[in-house]
Amino acid sequence: MNVLALSGRARSRALKTAFYVVLAALFLWLTGGWLVDRLRLMTGTEWAEVLSNSLSLSSILILTALGLAITFGVMRVINMAHGDMMMLGAYTAFLCTDRQAIPILVRNLGQLLHRDWQTDFGLGLSLYFAIPAAFFVTAFVGFLLEKCLIRFLYKRPLDSLLATWGVGLIIQQVVKLGFGANLQPMHLPEALQGGWTMTNTTITIPVYRLFIFGVTLFCLLLVYLWFYRTSFGLKIRAVVQNRPMASAMGISTRRVDSLTFAFATGLAGIAGCILAHLYNVKYTMGNDYIVDAFMVVILGGMGQLAGAVGGGAIIGTGNSVIEKLLGNTSMAKVVVLVGVVIFILNRPSGLFASKERTYD
Amino acid sequence: MTEPAVAVPVASMNSHAPAAPSSSRRFTILGLLLLVLFLASLYVPGFTVKSRYWLPLFSKYMALALFALSVDLIWGYTGLLSLGQGLYFGLGAYAVGYSLKLQQAAHAAGKPLLAGPDMAMPDFMDYCRLPGVPAWIAPLINIWLALGLAVLLPLVVATIFGLVTFRLRIKGVFFALITQALVLAVYTLVVNQQPYTGGVVGMTYLAKLELFGHKFVMADMYFLVTTVLVICFVGCAILVHTKFGKILTAIRDNENRVLALGYNTAMYKTFIFAISGALAGLAGALFVSAYGTTGPDSLGIAWSIEVVVWVAAGGRGTLVGAILGAVLVGLANTYFNDKYSEAWPVILGSLFIGVVLFLPEGILGGLRSLGKRLLRILPQAAPALEKPAPTPRKEVNSTPPRSSSTSDETHPEPPQPHEVKAIISDLKGT
Amino acid sequence: MGFQSKIVPEEILRVEDVTVKFGGFKALDCLNFRMERGELRVVIGPNGAGKTTLLDVITGKLRPNDGRVIFQAHDQAPREINFLSEEHIARLGVGRKFQTPNVFKSSTVLDNLTLAARSPRGVWSTLAGVFSRNGHHRVHDILQTIGLTAKAYRLAGVLAHGEKQWLELGMLMAQDPELLLVDEPVAGMTPKESERTGELLLSMARKHTLLVIDHDMTFVRQIARTVTVLHEGKTLCQGTVQEVQRDPKVIQVYLGQDRQDHAVHQAATSGLR
16 A cells, blocks of 8 residues: 555644744743843842742642642542632631630621620630641531532532532621621731741741741641551542442442541641631632632642642742742732643643543 | 334335424424513513613623523533633623723713824723823724624634634533633733723723614613524524534534544534624623623623523523523522622522532423423323423533433334424424 | 455555553554455454454544554545544544444434434534435435334434444444444344344445454354454454354463363354353
8 A cells, every 4th residue: 555654643743842932932032031130130038038938829729729639539529619618717717816706706696696796705726726726627617518518419520610619609608797808817926927047048938938838748748648558548549549349349438538528628728727827817718719729730630639739839839930020919820820721731631640541 | 122123115215204293393383482472571671661770780681691691502502611701701891891981981071982192081091090091992982893892802712712722622620620710810910900901890980882873771772682682592593403503412412422423523612612702792792881880700700600500590501591590590689689688699609509409400491390290191292292302411511311211101103294394493392 | 363365456444563552551562453445344352452442543532652554445545544633534434333322312313313424524514504405315214224213303312222222323324434343233232133233234334344343252153254353452363253263372362271172162152252
């Protein structure tokens, strides 16, 4: 047979590469000069700010995205209320640490029922207590959510997306009714205030940012140990890889699902608690992070834990760097979002793709 | 399975098509009649409602119904869940918003409605000390240009986005989340560029829509929006009953199979996505004209997700359901915002959950099931059941209807000697 | 190896040194496979031998890591198709019937066939096709042949399993491709239905080239002329049904080593399942 050997595949690949090279060259030519100047002008303090920002942002994104990745990986469920779980964690921290919190709550509840309730009782616990409190409270809410709603929605990612968005709306409104629509500032314990200076340099990083980083590392360690070193973690992995088989072998998939979902939500709670002390607490704060968290999960590969970590680091750092360069938070967000979308369009499976043969 | 009829008389083998049972023809005419009635009833508020508060609201609902229609096209029929259609709606809204804003500024300053170096500036540009109306916004003072752009710009953006995304075979969750990211990016951009866009507040105090020298207010506005809605509805209805429309539902059911038949599904998806974008843009343009203000919320995530619930609540995959859902949710929204504004988000949230869990087929689907059950009681009406109605789907987002045991009934239909070809079959049934 | 040299005009399909890897696992290992125009070939092999993967590679669902696939349509020059898109390959004349019934469940039986029928596949053509007739008579003939005339206006989703398989065969007939790839057409059918399916396929084989995959040896014996046995991504043996069943390599693969002749004889006559 005579074959007309036009390897079209190689040709289209060459065209694609050429396109990107031209695009990159154009981009560099337009912005290169400005970029180099701007980079040269960056002082040590600014680099320190970038570093501390990226540490905290990455940590928060990683913690949130980890929960999402776990939920999607184990149950093929998209939880749009995840950001609001984070918000619940923040408000738990608020309740635990701020003496004014419970009075506000009581007063608002009273207003709702047209009664005049007042109280002076308030908890004034420290942040160190608030973190596990946030974890457990949020995990409990997640557990309830799973039992009441999520378990009907397994393997239905788009349905769960819509339903959990509805849950998110409800949670936001409930919190708004309970605590009001105001921003609540939070106070750091003294040990975590101030900065830490790296030796022999002028670079100072706020202690709290390092604390965040430490907490995140600790959580990552916990997750790793739990998933890969305990028998329950083995059960989780079995369910992820082959649910019917795991069930046939006597693993209670129901239990795995509820506990895993609760844990994933708890992680978001911790993220929220940390975030509360970084910025203010507001009932809509979940919305700011949910899309970013999803971008992290997609970037890293849906359901891949390592991907959530890698993606979180990349997006967190990218955001901080670009924010410094552009001087504008919103624009940085736009650039990063668009960048991630472009990357995903090129590589839909994300950074760490699962090597499965699937027919969708 | 019944033994295939090998020994069929030669006469009927070469003759005409197996006919749809004549009962379905009856059904079709009834369906058509109901449809015309429904469309006519949309005009009723224009005649009966006189309140200055309610009539503009109804116009708003009609515009949103068009938006819902556009989403039903891509989601109900083609199975593409996009959580970012607000982008196209917002583009249309802002295009016309700019126009009306510039017109209002010109009116207030007593200047002619022309683009020029010393045009009157809208207030938000003034506050932010822009030197002048930017060159790319100025021409929008011409309402025709703005309207054209309101339809064409979303069309172009949707086409480009569709071409890129569908060729890469991105679907399902990925697609939904990417559309969300995109709409968030644009929202952030718009809010950030306050001098150019009015920021978070958006544009208020807009002029009234004026075409051919006629100002559209109150009833006129309502009739305009409703007529556009009806025209688009008819267009969509015809579209989904062509072979093109059948390919769309086939893509929704089983894209791989469609590919294996040799159709370039990416092109089909891009096409319908582009049309949907254009319709959404048109809806946005009408919305701004009817409502009098616009803001970045129309571009927002919440809006884009909410429209999906309107379609789902009404009945996905039936164009009527989209209109129904949009109007009903809109009415509920207004009602609750008046009396119990704190309760609305909870109700809306419950609607999301309820539709997914309990009523995936929406109101129309529920009515259909109810109707089937009622008809079953009347023995004479049994032949009407032969015209297949889709069995209730278990999930809002799934494609193939589960075949229940009731649908395996075998009432053999003798082929009729004449050929019946219904171009528009029972719109409620298919 | 057992390739029979026939004097037949042209090759319609040639799979050359194709390798497909999933991670470390080789589904197809330097596979060579040829088909001639008008042939009816049955491919059998144990699970995991690479039968479905072979079909995926031919139809363009999978790109081979190595090697190429060449397809020669009637009166056309041979073309390398392993880098073409799925729909392009389908348009060139390759049709496939999937393992599980793959019909459009919310479309009517008639619509399923109409969509499959030969017609322009472009977007604009199908838009314009609202008032055209698109080969109606052919479709209704096919309806008769597969015995679904009575259910033409039913939704395909409510058909019984066997009926769905038949509808899919009907769709293939409507599509009228030169090369038909049929993956387990009688799975889940009664013996009577299988026989009828066999007849249908044989009638199609007159004017088309067929590649059939199946496990049911009764069915294979009914329709097969040449049988190719795949094992671990390679061609193990090729020949008539009798030749293949007696081949020691095949027996070893299906039944394992150290079998008595008695057992071999049993297996050969009662069907290798």
